[in-house]
Amino acid sequence: MGFIGFGKVSKNLVEMIKSEEIMFVTSAENRSSETVENIRKSDVRILDTFKDVAIQSDILISANSPKNALNIAREYGKYAKGIYLDLNNISPDTAHEINEHADNLVDGAIIGKIDSPNPTLLISGENADDLLFLSDFIKTVKISDRIGDASILKMLRSTYTKTLSALLIESHEIAKIHNLEEEFFDVLSLTEGKDFREKSLSRINNTLKSSKRKSEELEEIISYFNENELIMVKAALKKLNQ
Amino acid sequence: MGFIGFGKVSKNLVEMIKSEEIMFVTSAENRSSETVENIRKSDVRILDTFKDVAIQSDILISANSPKNALNIAREYGKYAKGIYLDLNNISPDTAHEINEHADNLVDGAIIGKIDSPNPTLLISGENADDLLFLSDFIKTVKISDRIGDASILKMLRSTYTKTLSALLIESHEIAKIHNLEEEFFDVLSLTEGKDFREKSLSRINNTLKSSKRKSEELEEIISYFNENELIMVKAALKKLNQ
Structure with a gap:
């Protein structure tokens, strides 16, 4: 090897x-x-x-x-x-x-x-x-x-996880403004799993820490999957560039 | 009572x-x-x-x-x-x-x-x-x-869950176009939990079935949390109205 x-x-x-x-x-x-x-x-x-x-x-x-x-x-x-x-x-x-x-x-x-x-x-x-x-x-x-499918699937996964991170960033911002940060995590843990808080904060922090690289990856995704309008992914890119 | x-x-x-x-x-x-x-x-x-x-x-x-x-x-x-x-x-x-x-x-x-x-x-x-x-x-x-906090928290929860549903709808559409629907769920189950497929399909179907009502709820959220730009939530509304 x-x-x-x-x-x-x-x-x-x-x-x-x-x-x-x-x-x-x-x-x-x-x-x-x-x-x-x-x-x-x-x-x-x-x-x-x-x-x-x-x-x-x-x-x-x-x-x-x-x-x-x-x-x-x-x-x-x-x-x-x-x-x-x-x-x-x-x-x-x-x-x-x-x-x-x-x-x-x-x-x-x-x-x-x-x-x-x-x-x-x-x-x-x-x-x-x-x-x-x-x-x-x-x-x-x-x-x-098919050559390419492993790469496409990795991009598809990124589409979901990176856009989710942008959503978490936005929801968390609103929760903080209303002094309901802990309660926000608690109430979502009821349906999203016990590790929701820890996992979400880790996603939020990782994304904010490397938002330039994540933005570039979102740009690649948008350019590759260009047959779809990609409303959510484009919003995630806008959110990360905010 | x-x-x-x-x-x-x-x-x-x-x-x-x-x-x-x-x-x-x-x-x-x-x-x-x-x-x-x-x-x-x-x-x-x-x-x-x-x-x-x-x-x-x-x-x-x-x-x-x-x-x-x-x-x-x-x-x-x-x-x-x-x-x-x-x-x-x-x-x-x-x-x-x-x-x-x-x-x-x-x-x-x-x-x-x-x-x-x-x-x-x-x-x-x-x-x-x-x-x-x-x-x-x-x-x-x-x-x-504080009166209102229970209602705010319920809206915060909806902000997250309804926008997540819009993201799932979009990701699932791309996966289907590339004939990687099952693989998309499988690969995300690795990090999102074993019930990811079942939970996501249920969210997608429920949202598509009552997209008019979900859109109205998103409009209320956008109008209430108007101190934030709400990029992701607005994209979710656009996605549901697509």
């Missing part, structure tokens, strides 16, 4: 996938000193070049950044003879472009933070079945045979 | 509050034949007039309709020597007007349907403590000493 890119996702995957039968490889080629340090601390063999990594891996994992995903596929996809798993949080359109450069592409999306207690790996594509063995290490769900 | 109005709320309260020590009274004065039938089937003493009901009750419950709430208080509030509990789903402003006509007003709001498994009675006002004994029969929560 080879990694192009060795940030948080790759590092955590190596830690989670503990198996005598799986050897991990990557390269330090042109990497930052921070990344090289990450690699050194992990149980990973270091090859000279990423071309070597691509050639030698049964499963090649591209885990870099959405921006670099396509370039990596262009450069190394042709050397990958096994599965090419993209974990770059790419758009469905980018997944289709990458598919032109990598023969056995599996479109992957991680739900939840990779270092949270229970991340889930969504995979789609005709070769996704070959990766279901990963369930032994990380919850892995095949969505469909 | 006296009732002015004997619809679903009053009928269910009489069934829930089973106590040797509490006698129920109401009147058939100018009531519809359907209401008179309801009264006959319940364990309630029938007095000649609502004036008699008001005079003889330690706790007078006004459970009629939001539209009639103020008129009932104007007509019978002056005869009520005990607690005057308004359960008419009124706005906070109406609660304050009613307070001018009833000496010991308690502002009440029922969360959940009265005939659902676990309705909750929210109460506010200086005399609300005197009604906490109702907890033996129905979950009763005092919100504050």
Whole structure:
């Protein structure tokens, strides 16, 4: 199993996938000193070049950044003879472009933070079945045979969760104005579950803390799902930019 | 305990509050034949007039309709020597007007349907403590000493739940377009709870079935909480009117 890119996702995957039968490889080629340090601390063999990594891996994992995903596929996809798993949080359109450069592409999306207690790996594509063995290490769900579906589903999930956060921010503001903040959480806990308060405050705070990034993600969602009018999502974007 | 109005709320309260020590009274004065039938089937003493009901009750419950709430208080509030509990789903402003006509007003709001498994009675006002004994029969929560707070909290709850329904409708539409309806529910169940699918479909269907009434409620919310811009709630109204 080879990694192009060795940030948080790759590092955590190596830690989670503990198996005598799986050897991990990557390269330090042109990497930052921070990344090289990450690699050194992990149980990973270091090859000279990423071309070597691509050639030698049964499963090649591209885990870099959405921006670099396509370039990596262009450069190394042709050397990958096994599965090419993209974990770059790419758009469905980018997944289709990458598919032109990598023969056995599996479109992957991680739900939840990779270092949270229970991340889930969504995979789609005709070769996704070959990766279901990963369930032994990380919850892995095949969505469909269609490249792009894992990415679409991740966007759909974001559509809901990010718009919900905007709604929570707005409701919470009104509750505070009326001095009914605690009561607001209490009364909704009756139907929304006991953890409503804690979960909602965490969503509100996370969203306000990174509202610029969340806004950008909402903009991507609006531009991708452009066949719908997306009244609620557009309002969420407006709310976050307020 | 006296009732002015004997619809679903009053009928269910009489069934829930089973106590040797509490006698129920109401009147058939100018009531519809359907209401008179309801009264006959319940364990309630029938007095000649609502004036008699008001005079003889330690706790007078006004459970009629939001539209009639103020008129009932104007007509019978002056005869009520005990607690005057308004359960008419009124706005906070109406609660304050009613307070001018009833000496010991308690502002009440029922969360959940009265005939659902676990309705909750929210109460506010200086005399609300005197009604906490109702907890033996129905979950009763005092919100504050301020008249109007129970009504505000009910509106706050609606702000959240009705806007959430609009968001669910929109997300569900996109999921269906992309043939990922089941997967959408599955992936959100991971973080939103196992009952996410069932609860969401029930919210979507209930909202679409009574979208006109829900729209009117959203309009009331927007007009009451007018100190805020209410971006999300206004979008929900637009979505329901789509």
